[in-house]
Amino acid sequence: MAPGAWAQAPDDPAAEAKTQLNQADKELKAIRTALPDAETRETLTPLFERAMAVQRDADDAQAALQPELDQLDTRLTQLGTVPEGTVEAREVAQQRRSLTQQRADIAAAVARAKLLAVDAKQLGADIEKMRVTQLSEDLARKVNSPLSPSLWRKFARDVPADLQELGQIYRQAETTARKAIAQHGWTAPLTGLAVALLLFFPLRLWLRAAGRRYAQSERAPDGRLRRSGLAVWLLVVGTMLPGLACVVFFGALDAIGAIPPRLEKVVFSIQVATYIAAFITALSAALLVPKRPSWRLLNLDDAAAWRLRKYAWGAAALTWISIVLMALNRAARTSAITTVAVDGLIAITYMALIIAILVSLARLHRRQTDEAEAKLEAQAQSDGKAKGPPRRSGWIVVARLAGHIVVAAAVIATLLGYLNLALFVAQQLVWGAVVLLAASLLMKFADDLATWLLCPTSSVGRTVLLTTGLSESRVVQAGVLLSAGLRICVILLAVMALTAPLGNLSALYGGLDAVSKGINLGDNLVLKPSSVLYAVLAFLLVWAVMQAFQRWLTDTYLPKTELDAGARNSISTVTRYLGIIAAVLWSLTALGIGFEKLALVVSALSVGIGFGLQAITQNFVSGLILLAERPVKIGDWVKLGDQEGDIRRINVRSTEIQVGDKSTLIVPNSELITKTIRNMTMGNAQGRIQIQFTVPLSTDVAMVRQTLLDAYTDHVGVLADPAPSVFIDSIANGQVAINSFAYTSGPRAVYGVRSDLYFTMLQKFAAAGIALSSPTDIHLVRDPAPPQAP
Missing domain, CATH: 3.30.70.100 (Alpha-Beta Plaits)
Structure with a gap:
């Protein structure tokens, strides 16, 4: 291949990577050019996403070029160096020059890709700093107080012009809709409206009723999964169908061109607002269940459930109105005074709603406290013992106190004119409460689902027991681990949802993308989440196959042979440990750790194994010798020192001997190899x-x-x-x-x-009449001394 020919090869990945780098360089220059004109957070966010895309393209180009560079290094290494005083063959010298030129070009491209990735990352960090600075400035901006008469005088003065702008948008939307309908007819709009109404009313209600019927039937899983599963079903149905209805209706209008370009963002905001409002109302229905107290997941009475349900509807409506009004303000380009007044009204309405919710929760807490005190008094009268007041939950008290403090600060900020801060705090309080409640519901559902799936009595649990041969306790432990993993995923989703209103989801995605590309642990060793997942799956797959093979060997094949129980146990034990070793090696290979790297690790640990793990290694090797040579086997009656008993199990580290009093003597395998042991049943069974x-x-x-x-x-x-x-x-x-x-x-x-x-x-x-001899006993009897004469 001629020098530089790789850049023109149509199917060469290096050529594609070079083209990608050129496009990434142009995109990075375009972002720098557009950055001075970005004045709001809404315009900075797309620039940040474009910078992250440039960084990903540069990283992909480097990943595509690096194998080519490594291959060229290998070929140049095979050619070796030219000894002094020797003349290299013409063909070899030409090939060396060609490879050297190709390597120089690819190395330059790799360096360029690294530089572009660093520049894009730095540019993204600068954009994020600008966005944070603008957010801080917006929150700290002070306007006229809602109590100031001048604000409302200016608002009354600018209202006619703003209404004229809104009327112009309305007339533009009406004109566009009339033209589209005149050209395409009413079929698409009416069909979209009919489908939307079908999704919103009959289908939504039928799916909710079907979920309740299934939860109450005998086919539903036993335990807590009935309630949490029904709650999640109501949440999904109540969120998706209203949103889909809105999307279908506006999609039918957009299909015939009935939506003007100026209102496209408003329509998108309406769809987003519909999804969010539907999510809030569905979440309240799933958690409160005012008509069915026995299915309620929260510790609330009926009065509080109905009251909080109304507040949830109010929060959903207020959220929908605020999102749509903000979109209309941007589309109509209304005056700043109108925007301030509308934001002030929304903020005050939010504050009133939050205060009403806090008052209702305080009343509920007092009622629960009074009921607990009455119950304690009744119990004390029946027992005849005085009991102290009921303990209050510390975190509830702290949460209520923090909520009152934040609401008071928001009200004061509203009255002082910091409307952006007040509105931001109010919206974050409502959205944070919604996200936390949804996360708590999903965490309960994840825990119930995982423990039910891997319960020994469920169908899935029985299948796992039969296929893997695990004990019931191990299956339950697997369910607990699965529950922990699912709840961690829910927590990550909650963090992303809480971060979404701040507008820095792109930064979070960028961090996750960097983590997904792996963590460099050394030379040519990158730990990727996908590799970890593959390694775990490989280990589980190989381990399950080896478990199935061991069960077949133990239960089916070995009983048909002439081997005794000890030999069968030795073969089964060796097979099990070979399966574990194979699963570990396969998982390490899937993780990207080759056998040569594993050999380096083993050699580095050899000194530690020789000293710190000497006894364990000795017992392990002795166990392998016992399983191979079989000087003792299961069922043998052995005597070791002053202890004797039957061998019940031979492991690779120790041997279990059951002595006469039915206790178990655990003997290290090295004791059976290095010391004298008497096998009562080895050579002769008599x-x-x-x-x-x-x-x-x-x-x-x-x-x-x-x-x-x-x-x-x-x-x-x-x-x-x-x-x-x-x-x-x-x-x-x-x-x-x-x-x-x-x-x-x-x-x-x-x-x-x-x-x-x-x-x-x-x-x-x-x-x-045969008498046996008995030992002769000799008794010495001493005569008493004669009495002394007086």
């Missing part, structure tokens, strides 16, 4: 019985021998092969020492069989 006693020398030893053999033969627990045997062990001191042996089917049967044989032997010896 158990041996030994009975020893002595008889006098005058006893008929032949009869003794036959009696013992008969006792062994008669007992069902004694094996015929090997046959029992009786021996004379020694003859000394007038005693004959008898020693006998017999065998049972297993060591665990020795104790019981030997006890039975003792009973039988003593009975037969007594019947035959």
Whole structure:
């Protein structure tokens, strides 16, 4: 490829990246040119979004160019350097010059992309500072007080001109609508109106009733999800259908050109206002439920629920009117005095509404306090004990106090002429309350949904139990973790919703976009949220597959083999840990951490593993040896020191031994490898019985021998092969020492069989008159001393 030819290749990503950089550079210059003419926050916000788009384009171009640069570096490295005194072949030298030129061009483009990204980021930060400064200036701007007569005199003087402007807009809208209808007819407007009315009234009411019927039926989930799910359903239906009705109606008018360009922003504001107002009313219906107290999520009585429901309707109507009036003021270019007067009236109305809500909440709190006190008094009279006053919630008191302080400050700001500040505070109070209530509802719904989905008794929970083999407690824990994740998402959405009226959502999006591109943790290692998600999904997928394979191996295949229980357990345990290792390695690969980087990490941790984790590593390796060599296995009866018992489980770190009193002895695997251990059932499954006693020398030893053999033969627990045997062990001191042996089917049967044989032997010896020798006791008796003579 000739030098510079990469820039002309139509399908070359480097050429596309260079073109993208050129366009980004032109866009950045255009933003700088338009920045001095931006006088309001509404005009600064689009410029900020354009600057963030330039930064994203520059980052994308750099991401497209970097692989090309790395590939060229690799090819140049393969060519190596030319030794001094040698002449390089012509073809190789030409290829080296071509690659060097290409690398220089791409490196310059990468540097340019980095510089453009930094410039765009800095320009966005400057625009954001300007927007914040303008917001501060708007909030600090002082105008005439609503109590000032001069304000209303100026307002009365400018009202005719403003009404004339509004009339001109009305006439323009009417003229445009008449022309559009005359050209296209009434079909589209009437159809849009009919669909809008159908969405708003019959369909909305039917969907709400259908949701209530389902929540009350037996098909609905049990528990708290019935109420929270119904509340979310009412919120979604009550928000979406009125907004869709408004969008459909104006969309039908726009389809025939019945909306003039001057009113397009007003129409868009009406649609936004409809969605917001519908959201407020639907949220109040979902939380208050005035007609069905048993489904109410808030701790309110019926009177407070009805009163707050009316206030919610008032807040929704006031919000809709304020948004539409602001849009009309901008479209009609009304006078500043009219804008100030309208803002003052809206602010005062907001303050009156908020004060009414606070008074209603105070009355509700007093009623609840009186009821609690009455209940405590009744309980105290029944118990005969005096009880203190009921405890009040501290955060409720603080919230009410803060609300009164903010409202008082807003009222004072309104009276002093700081209308922008008062209106901003009032709107933020209403919007903040709406967002917090919606967030609390969604958090309850997220918690109820997650715990229901991963409940062992639900259909999803049973499916998870059957497919993954997890215990019920683990499934419940997964539900708790899912609930935490969903609630974190709700909190992030609430933060974004609270930030939206401030106008800096673009900055938040820019930060999220920067985070989504990854966090640089070192050379060639970028941690991206998508990579983390892929790693988690890869781990869960591989782990689930290995769990299914292990269950098939344990329940289906291994029982069909001739392996004993210990061998089957060893294979199952090794398979489980191999599955975990495979899942971890796969997740690390999905995270972008290759095996070469993992080897570097392991080598760096080798010293720490050698010293700090020496015991754990030793036990782990010993566990692998136990599972491979199987000197002991599950079911073996072992004796370790003064402890003995049955091996119940062999893990990679420790072994569990159940001793005679049914307690569990947990032994590190290194103890079973490095120390002497007696395996009672390893080499031979038979158990041996030994009975020893002595008889006098005058006893008929032949009869003794036959009696013992008969006792062994008669007992069902004694094996015929090997046959029992009786021996004379020694003859000394007038005693004959008898020693006998017999065998049972297993060591665990020795104790019981030997006890039975003792009973039988003593009975037969007594019947035959055979006496057993007993230890001779020697007692020394000292005669008393003779009495002394007086």
